[in-house]
Amino acid sequence: MAGVSLKCGDCGALLRSVEEAQEHAELTSHSNFAESTEAVLNLVCSTCGKPCRSKTESDLHTKRTGHTEFVDKTADAAKPISLEVPKVTASGSEDAADVTSQTEEMVVPEVDKNLLQELEGMGFSTERATRALHYSGNASLEAAVNWVVEHDNDPDIDQMPLVPVSSKAEAPKSSLTPEQLKAKQQELREKARKKKEEEEKRMEREREKERIRVGKELLEAKRMEEENERKRILALRKAEKDEEKRAREKIRQKLEEDKAERRRKLGLPPEDPSTTKPSATVVEEKMSLPVRPATKAEQMRECLRSLKQNHKEDDAKVKRAFQTLLTFVGNVVKNPDEEKFRKIRLTNQSFQDRVGSLRGGTEFLQLCGFEKIEGGEFLFLARDKVDMAVLHSAGSELDSAIKNPFFGVL
Structure with missing residues (x-):
């Protein structure tokens, strides 16, 4: 097969003609060239039409412009190479008829x-x-x-x-003439200056495009992060609702079991499920049948939920009230014999700001055993009325209200 390129034996570069080989030799001082059957690559960008002579050049073009599609036209451009060097005339142009x-x-x-x-x-x-x-x-x-x-x-x-x-x-x-020569020199300098300015403007446009691209990527990453956070919160809320649903179902089953037990003790036959109205609700059953009274823990939980619902527009204030109540309860548990921890002045400004001004705060302390004395000026927990079990239940409910982000939402 006839040679279609010249290959540099020093660096492996492929050249299309003798002229390119001579220029390569001038730039690199390489002198070992041989005829090769391997054609010079001609990868043409499908987007802008730029030809690339190597895979490295096409990769650089992709990195600079974002164009990734190339058409391999190497076979179309490949043709036998001529090893004859055209003669250069005195005017600087090639004379095809006169070859050295x-x-x-x-x-x-x-x-x-x-x-x-x-x-x-x-x-x-x-x-x-x-x-x-x-x-x-x-x-x-x-x-x-x-x-x-x-x-x-x-x-x-x-x-x-x-x-x-x-x-x-x-x-x-x-x-x-010297004047004409000076004018031409100035004209050439001006052309060179304009060319340099145009190149600088082009590079600035490229840098601006890169800044815009990076900015868009950062915005997209932030959007994805916010979307993932939103999905995580929705998943937590769904899990909370499912947990509440399971708790209600357990309560309903317990009511059914209590109802069946009472019928058994009264000597009544078991209730026929077919006679039960499909639309009957748990609320109706509670109204028609006596149920056990709510425990202190349930009353405390409901009191805290009511407090949060009444002041849901200020989460920080509600959280501070919960933490203050937890401090009151904790002090009594740790020092039950200290009267100063079992007596609270209702008119104290700090108490009013943190607990007293919120509906449900004073009521919660009363559920813990505190009673109003001296005309309602103080809340006091007598030593003989300190119930550690009730205080521990109060501490557990307060801890759950503080740590559970969905407490009181449902």
């Missing part, structure tokens, strides 16, 4: 390094500056700039010039 001998080596002409650096400082590329100095005879900076002005439209203006080792190109003479 294949045995003659082509090299980059030597130019004045100082003048080359000055031209590069003015914004000219290395290839253009080298070509200008070579064909202006390395005469001066003005002559090189004059040559660039005259040949600015040449198709090969930005290609590195190549000449045979044994040949020397003649330099054309400058045909511009």
Whole structure:
């Protein structure tokens, strides 16, 4: 199979032509090239049409633009490579009819390094500056700039010039006056400046796009986090409702069992389920049959629920009241013989702010055994009326009310 590329033996790069191989040699100082049957990749972006010569180049294009679809047109672009080097004329253009001998080596002409650096400082590329100095005879900076002005439209203006080792190109003479040359120099500097500004603006637009993309990703991540938190809260509320439902069902079953037990003790036959009205509710059964009185713990729980429902617009105030009540109860449990812990002045401003001003606060303390004395000025728990079981139940109910976020919601 005929060769379709030149492969650099030093770095493995694939090149499409002899000219590319010469440019590669100039840039890298590599000199070991061989004809290869492996074609240079031609991956064309489906979105913007940019051709990429390697997988690395396509990956960089994807990272920079976000385009991921590429069409492999390597086979369409592959064609046998010509190892003949076209001859360069004195004007800098290629003459297809005049080809140098294949045995003659082509090299980059030597130019004045100082003048080359000055031209590069003015914004000219290395290839253009080298070509200008070579064909202006390395005469001066003005002559090189004059040559660039005259040949600015040449198709090969930005290609590195190549000449045979044994040949020397003649330099054309400058045909511009010093004033015209100075004006052209200023024009070229202005073009280079504008090109640099346009590149900076393009890079700024790219950075702005990247900032916008990152901002959108952060907003989406925050939204997902809030959505997950909302789902978690809903799941907790559902679990709480299910627990309440199971508790009500247990109470209903207990009522049924108590009802059946009472019928048995009274010598009545068991109730026929078919005679029970389908629409009958637990509330109706409670009204029709005597039930056991609520325990102190149930009364305390209902008192705390009522307190939270009455002041549900201020959760912080309710929580502070629960914590204050827990402190009162805890002090009595730890020091039952200390009267100062069993006597509370109702007119105390701190007590009023925390408990007394909330409906249900004083009632809860009365369920714990406290009684109003001295015309209602004090709440007092007599030593002989201290019931540790009741106080422990009160502490448990208060702890549950403080820690359960859904307490009193249902």
